[in-house]
Amino acid sequence: MDVVLRHNSLDLAAARRRCRDYRRRILDISQQVTALHIAPAFSCTEITDVLYNALMRREASGDYRDVFLMSKGHGCMSQYVVLEEQGVLSRQDLDAYCKPEGRLGAHPDYETPGIVASTGSLGHGLGMATGQAYAEKLKNSDVLVYCVLSDGEFQEGSTWEAMMMAANLTLDNLVAFMDFNDFGGLERMSDGHPAFYPLVEKAEAFGWEAIEVDGHDERAMYEAVTGREGGRPMMLVCRTVKGKGISFMENVAIWHYRSPTKEEYQKGVKELAEAPL
Amino acid sequence: MRNRFADVFYELGKADQRLCVVVADISPAGSIAKFRSEFPRRFINTGVSEQIMIGMAAGMAQRGLKPFAYTIATFALYRPFEMVRDDLCYQNLPVTVVGIGGGVTYSTLGATHHAQEDVAIASAVPNLSVIAPCDPSEVEAATRWCAVQEQGPVYLRLGKAGEPDFSKEAPEPWVFGKLRQVRPGRDVCILSYGPIMKRAFALAERLEAANKSTAIFSVHTLKPLDREGLIRTLRTYAHVIVIEECAPNGSLAMRVKELAWNADINCRIDAFTLKDAFIHCYGSHDDILDAHGLGVSEMAARLGLQ
Numbered sequence: 001m002d003v004v005l006r007h008n009s010l011d012l013a014a015a016r017r018r019c020r021d022y023r024r025r026i027l028d029i030s031q032q033v034t035a036l037h038i039a040p041a042f043s044c045t046e047i048t049d050v051l052y053n054a055l056m057r058r059e060a061s062g063d064y065r066d067v068f069l070m071s072k073g074h075g076c077m078s079q080y081v082v083l084e085e086q087g088v089l090s091r092q093d094l095d096a097y098c099k100p101e102g103r104l105g106a107h108p109d110y111e112t113p114g115i116v117a118s119t120g121s122l123g124h125g126l127g128m129a130t131g132q133a134y135a136e137k138l139k140n141s142d143v144l145v146y147c148v149l150s151d152g153e154f155q156e157g158s159t160w161e162a163m164m165m166a167a168n169l170t171l172d173n174l175v176a177f178m179d180f181n182d183f184g185g186l187e188r189m190s191d192g193h194p195a196f197y198p199l200v201e202k203a204e205a206f207g208w209e210a211i212e213v214d215g216h217d218e219r220a221m222y223e224a225v226t227g228r229e230g231g232r233p234m235m236l237v238c239r240t241v242k243g244k245g246i247s248f249m250e251n252v253a254i255w256h257y258r259s260p261t262k263e264e265y266q267k268g269v270k271e272l273a274e275a276p277l
Numbered sequence: 278m279r280n281r282f283a284d285v286f287y288e289l290g291k292a293d294q295r296l297c298v299v300v301a302d303i304s305p306a307g308s309i310a311k312f313r314s315e316f317p318r319r320f321i322n323t324g325v326s327e328q329i330m331i332g333m334a335a336g337m338a339q340r341g342l343k344p345f346a347y348t349i350a351t352f353a354l355y356r357p358f359e360m361v362r363d364d365l366c367y368q369n370l371p372v373t374v375v376g377i378g379g380g381v382t383y384s385t386l387g388a389t390h391h392a393q394e395d396v397a398i399a400s401a402v403p404n405l406s407v408i409a410p411c412d413p414s415e416v417e418a419a420t421r422w423c424a425v426q427e428q429g430p431v432y433l434r435l436g437k438a439g440e441p442d443f444s445k446e447a448p449e450p451w452v453f454g455k456l457r458q459v460r461p462g463r464d465v466c467i468l469s470y471g472p473i474m475k476r477a478f479a480l481a482e483r484l485e486a487a488n489k490s491t492a493i494f495s496v497h498t499l500k501p502l503d504r505e506g507l508i509r510t511l512r513t514y515a516h517v518i519v520i521e522e523c524a525p526n527g528s529l530a531m532r533v534k535e536l537a538w539n540a541d542i543n544c545r546i547d548a549f550t551l552k553d554a555f556i557h558c559y560g561s562h563d564d565i566l567d568a569h570g571l572g573v574s575e576m577a578a579r580l581g582l583q
Binding site: 116117118121124128130132133134135137138157158161164 | 344
C-alpha cells in the first residue's frame, strides 16, 4: 500500500493563537447552553491541539491516518472546536451544540464525523484504544492510536486492566495522554487521594514507557512522543491546570461543569484577548 | 454446546481472518485450543479482567475485526456490564459476547456462577440481540449467523457440555429471530429455550401420557422476540406452557403473557421459571432446577397431571 503521509508541523506561535481562539469559541458556546464542561476542556486544549496539528499523520487525501480517541468524554469541547476549525464539523454543528436540532452532545458520540468512540462514562476509552491498537497490529498497519484520558479515569479499575493488557501485548502503537489537572468533579485529587501518586512510576511498573511533561507546552509533548524509546505503549503524564487561561476558573472545582454568567463571560473574553501569546 | 461452538468457530475462523476470540482466563475447550495454536495472534487472553475483554473487543470491532468475547456467562455479562452496554450496544458494534453456562448450569459453584437473570438483563439493553440455543445443532446455526452478521452486538448464551440434540428431527430450520417448532403437536404447546429444553421434552411425555398432543417450540432468539410467531402460536393452542431457566422478572413467560393480553388472546398460560431467589443448593444441574421448583413431576402436578 503506497500512502503519502502529510506530516503536520509544530509551529508554536500558531499553536498559541489557535488555543486562544479555541478557548474563546468554547466561551462563546457557553453563552448558548449551560451544559458544558469548560474547565476540563481548557486543561486539555494544548494536548488536543498538538495531537491534531502536529503529531497525527494524514493520508494524501487529508484524512487522518492516526486515531484520536477522547476517553475523557467531558473534554470533548476541546475536540469539537478543533474539528470545526479543520472543517470536519461545521459552524452550524457547534452552534447547535446540545440543542435538539443538532448532533453534538456534552459527550462525544460514535459516528459523529471525527469521533471514533462514544465516551462519557470514565474508564472505557483506554480499553477500546487497546483493542484498536491491537487490531492495527493484526493488520500489520503503522497506524498510531492516541488516547486522551483524565487523571480521574485512573481511579477506575478498568483503566488499569487496559494498562496491563496494552503492555502485555507490547502495543508500541498506543500513546496515552493523561490530562493531569489534579481535580475530580468534587475536589483536588492530591488532597483527597494521596495514594493515587506517584503516576509515572505506576505506569512504568505496569510496563509502559512514561514521562511527566507540562501539558500546556506543546513542544515538550511533541518531543516526548517523537523521542520515545518505543517497544511498548507510552504514557505522557501531562501536568495541566484545570480551567487554564481564565484566572478565576483555574483550579476552582466548580468550573468542572459550571457555565459563566454574562459578566464572567465578558471578563474571560477580556483575559484571553489581553493574555500575551 | 461448548464443543460444538468451538468446532464451528474453528472452521469459520480458518476462512475469515477477521474472526478473533477474546477470553478472560477460561481454558479453551476442544477446537478453540486448536484455533489458539494455529492462530495465536487472534486468540487473546486478557486474564481475570473482563472489562478489558469487552473493551478490547469493542476497539477491535471499530477497526474492522469480528471479535467473540468468551467466558463464563456471569463474567461475560455482569462483571463488565457497563462495557457491554456502552462500548458494544451504544456503539452498536458487531461483537458476540458468548456466555458459557447460562442459567444455573454451574450447579455446584453457587450463585456467584449462576447467570439466572442473564436473558432478562441482556434483553433490556437496546441494540443487543439475545440468542439461547437449546442444543448443539442450534449452537452451530447460531454461531454461523453470529460470525457473518454485521447488524450489532449479540449475547450468545450457551450451556456447558453434554447436551443431547433435541432438534435433530425438528420440522423447521433455525432462523434468527424466528420461533422454531422442534416437536409437532396439536393440543398443548411448550415454549422453551436453552438447556432446560430437556425438561420441556420430559414434560411433553407426561402430557402425551395424559392424551394431550404436545408441541414444543424453541424460542432461541429472545431478542428480537418473534412477536408474530408467538401471537400465531398463542392463537393456535388453547394451552401454552413456558419453561425457562431464567428469573421471573423480565422472563419470556412475562413477555408471552403481555403479548397474549395485548392481543386479547384468551388461552391458558402456565409459566415455569427459576425462582426470584438465590438457592443455596449444590448438586447436579437437575438438582438445582428441582430446587427452583422445576422438577418434571412438580411441574406436572402443578398442571393437574397424575
